[in-house]
Amino acid sequence: MWPGVALSLEIMETIYSKKSKFQQIDLYQTRHHGKMLVLDGIIQLTEFDEFTYQEMMTHLPLFSHPDPKSVLVIGGGDGGVLREIGRHDVVEKIDFCEIDEAVIAVSKKFLPELGCGFDDSRVNVHIGDGNAFIQKKINAYDVIIVDSSDPIGPGEVLFKKAFYEGLKNALKPGGIIATQGESIFMHQEWVGTLAGITRELFLVQAYANIYVPTYPGGNIGICMGSLGPKLVTPARQICQSIQDQLKYYTPQMHKAAFVLPYFAEKLLKES
Numbered sequence: 001m002w003p004g005v006a007l008s009l010e011i012m013e014t015i016y017s018k019k020s021k022f023q024q025i026d027l028y029q030t031r032h033h034g035k036m037l038v039l040d041g042i043i044q045l046t047e048f049d050e051f052t053y054q055e056m057m058t059h060l061p062l063f064s065h066p067d068p069k070s071v072l073v074i075g076g077g078d079g080g081v082l083r084e085i086g087r088h089d090v091v092e093k094i095d096f097c098e099i100d101e102a103v104i105a106v107s108k109k110f111l112p113e114l115g116c117g118f119d120d121s122r123v124n125v126h127i128g129d130g131n132a133f134i135q136k137k138i139n140a141y142d143v144i145i146v147d148s149s150d151p152i153g154p155g156e157v158l159f160k161k162a163f164y165e166g167l168k169n170a171l172k173p174g175g176i177i178a179t180q181g182e183s184i185f186m187h188q189e190w191v192g193t194l195a196g197i198t199r200e201l202f203l204v205q206a207y208a209n210i211y212v213p214t215y216p217g218g219n220i221g222i223c224m225g226s227l228g229p230k231l232v233t234p235a236r237q238i239c240q241s242i243q244d245q246l247k248y249y250t251p252q253m254h255k256a257a258f259v260l261p262y263f264a265e266k267l268l269k270e271s
Ligand code: SPD
Pocket: 042, 043, 044, 045, 053, 054, 076, 077, 078, 079, 080, 081, 147, 148, 149, 150, 180, 215, 216
């Protein structure tokens, strides 16, 4: 996907390697970064830095919402986002829709620190197409998180305007979405497209940038839309017992993530 650009990690062992109905799934033991999950040749996570992405994908929207009771996660079959949502007692119901049940099985078996997200009794698992799932939902969720792979293969449909229209319709008044927003360095066309779509559809739109050393460019974005609440400042206080479980998110990081380099500001404005 990124001709001329590569990241090298030394692999000690292949733990799992199989083609599912939808994609090639590989799990490796690396020398330094722990286990690494790769889908269709693209790194999805390593044990070394997965916390940055899962925490920010989850806590940015959940702390931006004043009272998130009903949450939907699309994608994220590894369970990491579910693990993070589980820290919020205020959440009553977590619907989860993933197209590839083989990813869930691999995570539960080999990545227990992520797969544990499925142990939460509030989680209802639906196996199927996220776009089809969302188009049937109206006024159902306070927060929707889309933890997708990249816009090729099974994730492609999740980067289209029709999908975002479905997300908007599925939100309750005052609802918030957070979607995997690619890299302001490596994927400017996709970032621009997502920003344009969310600006057109939502009352409030914002884009956060976070460090993820093993993603292309060492960073990734989170594209957010809101039907009411501000996004760039938390609406709820974090209690110390949750803060102590986290490694990346703090109320200060919440605000800082939306402060972007000038070129990215311009890209988002002009999209
Ligand atoms: N370029 C890779 C983007 C991967 C985003 N999804 C990762 C899944 C982690 N829960």
